[in-house]
Amino acid sequence: MKNKIKIIIPAAGEGRRLKPHTHTTPKPLLSVAGKPIIGHIMERIKDLNPQEVIIIIGPNGSQIEKYLKENYSLNFQFVIQEDPKGLGDAVYRAKPYFTDEPCLIILGDTIIDMPLENLLKEENWIGVKKVDDPKRFGIVEIRDGEITKIVEKPAEPKSNLAIAGIYYVFGSPALFKALEKIIKEDIKTKGEYQLSDALELMIEEGISFRAQTVEYWLDCGTPEALIQTNRYLLQNNNYFKPRPNALIRPPVYIHDTAIIENSIVGPFVSISEDVEIRNSIIKDSIINQGAYIENSLLEQSILGENSIVKEKPLHLNLGSFSIFETS
Numbered sequence: 403m404k405n406k407i408k409i410i411i412p413a414a415g416e417g418r419r420l421k422p423h424t425h426t427t428p429k430p431l432l433s434v435a436g437k438p439i440i441g442h443i444m445e446r447i448k449d450l451n452p453q454e455v456i457i458i459i460g461p462n463g464s465q466i467e468k469y470l471k472e473n474y475s476l477n478f479q480f481v482i483q484e485d486p487k488g489l490g491d492a493v494y495r496a497k498p499y500f501t502d503e504p505c506l507i508i509l510g511d512t513i514i515d516m517p518l519e520n521l522l523k524e525e526n527w528i529g530v531k532k533v534d535d536p537k538r539f540g541i542v543e544i545r546d547g548e549i550t551k552i553v554e555k556p557a558e559p560k561s562n563l564a565i566a567g568i569y570y571v572f573g574s575p576a577l578f579k580a581l582e583k584i585i586k587e588d589i590k591t592k593g594e595y596q597l598s599d600a601l602e603l604m605i606e607e608g609i610s611f612r613a614q615t616v617e618y619w620l621d622c623g624t625p626e627a628l629i630q631t632n633r634y635l636l637q638n639n640n641y642f643k644p645r646p647n648a649l650i651r652p653p654v655y656i657h658d659t660a661i662i663e664n665s666i667v668g669p670f671v672s673i674s675e676d677v678e679i680r681n682s683i684i685k686d687s688i689i690n691q692g693a694y695i696e697n698s699l700l701e702q703s704i705l706g707e708n709s710i711v712k713e714k715p716l717h718l719n720l721g722s723f724s725i726f727e728t729s
Contacts, residue, residue, distance in 0.1 A: 407506055408453050409450070409452045409507075410493055411508055412492040413429075413440060413457055413466055413511075426707070427706075428466050430443075431466060431469060433690055434632045434672065435639045436639060439510070441473065446514065446515075448476060453503065455477065456479045456481060458492045458510075459481070488594025491594070491595045493597055494595075500574045500575075502575055504522065507570075511621075511623060512568070514566065514620070515619075516616055516617060525610075526572055526609065526611045526612065527569075527611060528549060528614065530563040530564060531566045531616045532562050536556070536562045536563075539555065541554075541555075543560055548611070549613050552602040554591045577601075580600035580601070620635070625704055626702075628704065636669075639655055642655070647663050648662040648663065648664070648667060649667070650668055651667065653668070654669065654670070654671045656671075657674050659676050660674070661679070662679045663679070665680065665681060666682075667683075671685060672687075672689065677690075677691070677693050677695075681696060682700070684701075689705050690707045693705045693707065693711070694708075694709075
């Protein structure tokens with residue numbers, strides 16, 4: 403039986419901080435711990451059995467649509483955000499799919515580890531987590547667990563509670579009314595229509611939001627963050643088959659089609675399908691489909707699809723179809 407809830411996943415982001423990888427692969431499809439980012443999100447929401455999952459994609463989002471339809475049997479709707487104007491704009495584009503259903507919003511580049519089943523009740527909440535650099539985030543101020551104010555990337559933060567990329571609104575009509583107001587009145591912060599501004603408007607009108615602590619908020623916005631997220635996820639996603647001429651140090655994820663010879667792999671390495679690794683040592687890295695590595699020592703590196711590395715670099719961030727050779 404379907405739950406009444408509908409889920410919105412904004413996934414149209416350009417992924418500028420993850421170039422060169424996002425030149426060829428949409429950010430939500432970047433691989434981490436053996437699965438695309440958006441695949442990890444799906445694994446965390448599929449058992450909620452929502453009525454619909456509305457995915458906001460960019461003009462080049464057909465790869466995302468193809469991946470989701472091929473791998474998950476949820477009721478998807480795909481909405482193209484051709485001219486992105488901020489997160490508020492992205493969420494507002496899902497309005498035609500709602501009447502009065504509860505709405506769960508999860509950002510398409512964020513993996514949240516928290517039990518959602520018991521949190522989707524008749525109250526609004528925003529996922530939050532304490533951070534060391536609150537100026538980089540949307541920040542909430544709270545009193546007795548209830549949010550009193552939301553500020554997007556404040557110059558002088560009065561709180562260190564950052565919005566962690568997940569929101570639950572039990573009464574979706576009020577959300578879309580607030581979003582419509584900021585768009586019609588052209589209310590922007592840092593040049594964009596912000597979801598946080600619409601939520602702040604709701605709070606000012608007397609709608610209550612609780613601060614829900616998020617224990618594990620896995621950011622996938624930079625190469626360094628992607629490596630850290632890979633490290634965390636592999637602790638519960640260790641998978642490999644032994645190879646006769648290779649030393650594997652768990653936790654790792656190694657696709658069955660990968661060829662590994664005379665090499666040491668791990669810990670914290672993800673290796674996709676059709677990768678070849680020969681005479682190399684690799685740790686704390688993500689190696690994407692079809693990459694070829696020979697005579698190399700790699701650490702904290704990300705190799706794009708079909709990239710080639712020969713000889714001995716220590717730290718690389720190569721996009722798809724790149725070649726690195728020292729000779």
